[in-house]
Structures are given as structure tokens and as C-alpha cells.
Amino acid sequence: MKEPVDSTEFIPSLRASIVKWRQQGKKGVWIKLPIGLVSLVEPIVQEGFRYHHAEPDYLMLVYWIPDTPDTLPENASHRVGVGAFVLNSNGEVLVVKENSGEFKGTGVWKLPTGVVNEGEDIPSASIREVKEETGIDTEFMEVLAFRQSHRSFFSKSDLFFICMLRPRSFDIQKQDLELEAAQWMPIEDYVNQPYNKEHQLFKYVAEICKTKAKMDYSGFSAMPVGPDSGKETYLFFNNRDFN
């Protein structure tokens, strides 16, 4: 729906349509209502519609016509984040100190992290975050590990991918808004920070990075498997073992 319409006009027309759709055997009715048409939300809900999802500028309402169980697809359930393990040829890892959030003032040097934007590929997101936070250009290599957690945000879950990147530049340009400091740090110093010893998740992640740096650890690399709906689709798998 795009054009303004009065509820005294819209609701009778919606009712007539649902009668027709029921006869035609249609099942689900979707109304994508721009926030500018907010005055229609209440009358539409009074017709028996429920919320499906919302974005800043619209609300999606749904109605299931038949008496069978509702098979409408579920809403998005996960937020996705990335952490970047960028190792240079001197065995140093790119680390940052954040000046807000839970790490503020802790002195902990951590991997650059960020949220994957809607429609963004995991490799691109990890490259973008490193560039934004430190100015370093990188190339995506592998996903080394990922974590699933729950209730990170209301009832939503969280998937967080640790990505290994190869640096293409070396001079750090720190982003001032989010960061107190950024540097290249010997990987042993990064791993041996007390915080990484005391927190099981961080300990594993640090040890996995160290194993990758020193020895033979194969993560999942990204294989383009053809565009779908105009965007690239990637399959991530253990390409070393596969070959």
C-alpha cells in the first residue's frame, strides 16, 4: 500500500476482498503498511489481522483465511555479527580497545567486531568493519568458528562469525568515535591477556586464532555458488579437506 486511504473506504473493500479470496481458496493475506498510513493499523487489527514484522518505515500485517493451521513463514530470528582476525606477516594481530559498551575501561585488546548489515555478505561485512575501525584493507580468507547465542536482544538470537582476513595495508587509521586505541599486537600477547584466560568463549576463540596462526587449522572458506535474487550466494565449507 502506498497511497493514503481512509479506513471507512479501505475496510469495506478489504472485507469484500477476503470474501472473494476465501472463495478462491487463497490462504494468507499480507498487508505491508507504510508508517505514513499508521491510522489504518487499528482498523486492520480489528478485522482479525496480526502483526508479522516491522521495519522502521513499515508494518507487515497478516491474516490466515482457512480453518487449517497457519503456515505463514516465520519472521527473522537472528542478528548476525562478525569478528575479524587479521594477522600480518610478523605474526601480529590487529586489535582494538573500545571506548563504549561492556569493554569500555577494561583495557582489553580485542578483535574488531561489528554487525552484518541487512543484505550484506559475511566476507564483505568483516572487510568493511576492519576498514571502518582501523583503516586497514583486507582480503577474506576463512570463517574459523562461529557462535550461536540466545536472547541477545529481546527474544532474538545471535550468530557471530570469527573471520580470518589477510591484511593488504599496514598503517592504522583509528576510528575515533568507537575506539580508544588500535594496534598490531604479537599474537602471544593477545592470547595471554587475563580476560582471554578467564572467559571460556574468549579463551577458545583466542586459542583457535593461535592454532590457525601457528599450525594446520582449516576453517570454512567461501565459495560463490551463483546469484539468487540478484545477490551472490556463498557456500562456506572446509575446502582443504574437500579437495
Place this chain on the structure above:
Amino acid sequence: MKEPVDSTEFIPSLRASIVKWRQQGKKGVWIKLPIGLVSLVEPIVQEGFRYHHAEPDYLMLVYWIPDTPDTLPENASHRVGVGAFVLNSNGEVLVVKENSGEFKGTGVWKLPTGVVNEGEDIPSASIREVKEETGIDTEFMEVLAFRQSHRSFFSKSDLFFICMLRPRSFDIQKQDLELEAAQWMPIEDYVNQPYNKEHQLFKYVAEICKTKAKMDYSGFSAMPVGPDSGKETYLFFNNRDFN
């Protein structure tokens, strides 16, 4: 918000609160509005609030008080699915024929698949889907690969995890609503289906399963790294290489 309240009461009180919060240096205001209070949506939007997200029974509205850029966390961006590769000791894989959706009538034998519920772990989701569709009890072994795609559903993205499971039972009880048939199939027959030869993504997935069955392929196993907000958190990584 839980109790019914009239907008002529609520809006003046909201305005007064925002004045106070502004003085206190508060930044973000969240209103979680049950669908029963739908009559307040329009007046709240008229106060400058926007939608953040919605679930069937509530709408979350937000307002950013200061003149700085809005740093409110983003909404969930991904749906998550699982496909189950269940291999028995005869070298047979558990496959299904769907009677609805894009595979209906194609004759393609495919891995059981499903959507990960809100708050559900990937290993549990894969075990549940196999049980629901085929009655087979399984144990989670590894994530063999995962795929990220976009615009699978409105503007949302999709993460799909191929999980290897070990069967704990062998007698198939097919779920009748979604499936035309289910069977144990020699893995070579599964891999050699024309559909799997012609579709790049399916071809890779089938070949990865075959590599896992016949040779030395290491996926990511799931390590519990301690509960967070009362739910288990898993870290998935190449445990064979790590050790």
C-alpha cells in the same frame, strides 16, 4: 505496557517523561506495545516514534532523544534453517520427497530440512526436524557447511546449516502432512540425482556429504561454552584440527 490506557491520558504523560529523560541525558526510548493496545500506535507515531520490530502479539516502537546519530541496535536480519545429513552404517542417507513447495512433483530426494525456531540451538533444531519428518532419533555430529543468501523473505537474509547427524534408530515413520515419501538411500544414488548435478549449490552440498561419508572431511563440531541469559551458548569450530 500491559494495562489498557487511553491516549488522552497516555500521550501527555509520555511527553512529560521525554522532557524529563532529555534533561537526564537519556537517549533511546522503547515502547513495547501489546497488540491489544493497538489504538495507541497512531498517537505514539504522531509523537515522532518509529517502528523497530514486531512479533505476532506486540509492536516495538522507538524514539531517539538527542541530536546525535541514532545508535539503537538493529533488528534481526536473518532467518536460520537446517538441513540434516543422516548417514547409517550401511552407507545410506536419510532422504525425503516433499509434497509441497518448490520440490513438489519433481521426484527429487532431498535431505530433511526445516527452520530453526526462535531461541533454538542449531544442533537441537536439526535433531527435531529429522524426528518430526521421519521419526528417526539422531545425535548431532558436525556442521559440514553453511550457506548465506539474501532477500529470501522480504528484505531479510537466510543462513542455512548442513548438519551431519548419527542415527540412533532405523525405522522410518514418515510425517504425512509435508512428505510424499521418506527412505534410506545409498549415498551414491542420492549424489547422482540429475537435480544435484544441475544445481551448483546442491551439487556442492551432495559432494561434501559424499566426501564426509567416504573420506576425511572435518566440519565444525559444537562446544558448549557456558550458559548466557539462561540458555546454552555453543561455539562451532574444527575440533579435529584444533586438537
